[in-house]
Amino acid sequence: MSARRSARTGPLDAFRRRYGAGPLHLLSLLACFALAGYVVDHMVHARHGLRILVWFGGAVVAHDLLLWPLYTLVDRAAVRTLRRHPDRLPVVPWINHLRVPVILSAVWLAVSAPLVLRHSQATYHTATGLTENVYLGRWLLLTAAAFAISAVLFALRLGRARRVGSSKV
Amino acid sequence: MSPEGAGGEPGNDPADEHPDVAADDAGEEVAAAPPERGPADAAVDDDAGEERLRPPSPAPSRRIPGAARLIGLAGLDRPGRGPFDPRRWRSPVRGPWLTSVFGSVLLVGIPLEFITGLLSYAAYNPRLAGNDPTHERGLLGFWLFNWFTGPTWLFRLTQGIHVALGLALVPIVLAKLWSVIPNLFAWPPLRSMAQMLERLSLLLLVGGAVFELTTGILNINYDYGFQFSFYKGHYLGAWAFMAGFTIHATMRIGRMRAALRSRRLRDELRTPLAATVAEAPSADGLVPVSPAAPTISRRGVLALVGGTSLSVVVLTVGQTLGGPFRRLALLAPRGQSYGSGPNDFQVNRTAVAAGVSRRALDEGWRLVLHGPDGRPVASLSRSELLGMTQTTEDLPIACVEGWSTVQRWSGVRLPDLARLAGVARPAGARVESLEPHGAYSRVELSGDQVRASRSLLALRVNGVDLSLDHGYPARLILPAAPGVHCTKWVSAISFAAEAR
Secondary structure, eight states: OOHHHHTSOSHHHHHHHHHSSOHHHHHHHHHHHHHHHHHHHHHHHSTTHHHHHHHHHHHHHIIIIIIHHHHHHHHHHHHHHHHSOGGGSOSSOOHHHHHHHHHHHHHHHHHHHHHHTTTTHHHHHHHHSSOSHHHHHHHHHHHHHHHHHHHHHHHHHHHHHHHHHHHHO | OOOOOOOSOOOSOGGGGOSSOOSSOHHHHHTTSOGGGOOSOGGGSOHHHHHHHSOSSOOHHHHSTTOHHHHHHHTTTSOOOGGGSGGGOOOTTOSHHHHHHHHHHHHHHHHHHHHHHHHHHHHTOTTSTTOOSSSOOGGGGTTOOOOOOOSTTHHHHHHHHHHHHHHHHHHHHHHHHHHHGGGGGOSSSOOOHHHHHHHHHHHHHHHHHHHHHHHHHHHHTTOOTTOSOHHHHHHHHHHHHHHHHHHHHHHHHHHHHHHHHHSOHHHHHHOOGGGOOOOOOOTTSOSOSSOOOOSSOHHHHHHHHHHHHHHHHHTTTHHHHOGGGGGGOTTSTTOOOOOSSTTOSOOSSOHHHHTOHHHHHOTTOOEEEEOTTSOEEEEEOHHHHHHSOOEEEEEEEEOTTSOEEEEEEEEEEHHHHHHHTTOSSBSEEEEEESOSSSTTSEEEEEHHHHHOTTOEEEEEETTEEOOGGGTTTOEEEOTTOBGGGSOSSEEEEEEOOBOO
């Protein structure tokens, strides 16, 4: 693909020019797709196999076109909203004191959502004999702890910044 | 977890506010573009302006001959807009080095997930008729082998790693995807045949990663809302994922190593927010053309992602370690305690749910042993079983969902029962439960499992009779096997003929 090679004119270079990479690139990708094709063939012939395919494809859409745009817009909205009033902004950097607990809480929810939202209550009870009722409270308390710790750290930094600021004056 | 705080002054330039891309306010972003690149709004620009904006790479028409007209019609020869405009990507911490740090973690983590996943599948001994939970493996089971019967903690370890590591990788995968998301909006979207195929393989990679993590998380949390067989989906999905992963890893490993060498981790860990600048420009399209002021340092990103990953492990791994650590597993499905009595440990499938309560408590219960010809050769009451030589073993119940618990079991050795049935060295056995239905109401054991000296038909646990939920009157407990193979409420064992 490099410029040095494309200056030459062998059959290999003609291939590279037309295809955009070397033959090894093509061979490996074809092997990859053949294996994937075998798997897909098994999926579609399996019971509820189309659902597997839909979930597999849906996973890409869910991340790239829903989750990523959503968290990006939320982050930008947070940054922008609070910067609209620069005079009221605190003197120490603050955005990550918001980001960190939000991200922690969101990931904790992501790995335990069925428990926290009691979405699998029936099957959970069948398996364990217990209920999922404790998990919402646990997640909320953990979230509260994350925000509280972040707030305390921020307060400490604010205090230090004020002291440093006033001693300079 | 040391957030670096927002950086830069809340300046007058509105574009400084946006560390990242957004599709809703092209005007603001464009104002920050370097003047020599020309105005971005092609709608009000003339042709010359568009020409200047064209990316330096060869035009698509030269790569795919005869397609120029089509490309022109589709607008692919015009500069990208919105997220397709490279200047809209402004995060100063994005770059090949950061991506490669996440990539190198995944380069170790994903194969480990695949291997422990394959081992988990092998642990079911799916080659024995009736044991295969996927039913659809086809040639993808070519590598299978007879599962081990020791060390006793083997499945506990491999499956504990599979689940804990899988959860730990959630923030890493998300961070990795965040770090390369500009490439999703590369412009023009198709530069060559090679690039098109490579992008197609990314469907397998991204779809596979998100699919495997999602189905895994739902399954350990008893959420079967996906309405297909978890084993089948997770197993077949893993192979599709690995097809994409292998290709991606081999094609990028060289660039990853070069990028890792481009900066020193030690220096990055010493670089505060104020000194954080974008990486050197590269061909990857990850380093922003016009970086915004940083709001987080590179070490801040690493601390955030690594710390989040660690927090997930701390809040869940107690369900695998058991004992006092279970109390820490606040967000794990098996992070609840049953109490402190001898039978107060994790239950999988209650007697009520299995519909066995009445028959399990029936005084007339008998364990029926069948010989290789299928005829019953012995029928034993619980007191007769208790009259046989009793053995006590510390063995784990280790579930495919990642949790485990070690208990002290007492009962009759399976080899002793086999001898009673007239088979000294059986080639296998089928164990049946009182449970009328359910995927694990019966199990096929390998010869190794039946002959293992630690395989027990347990009658008691921790010095008392088994509780109904733990399999009274008798349950199987096997060394190194998945928990669901430790059949509860056993009613019959059929031994196969002598092993050759």
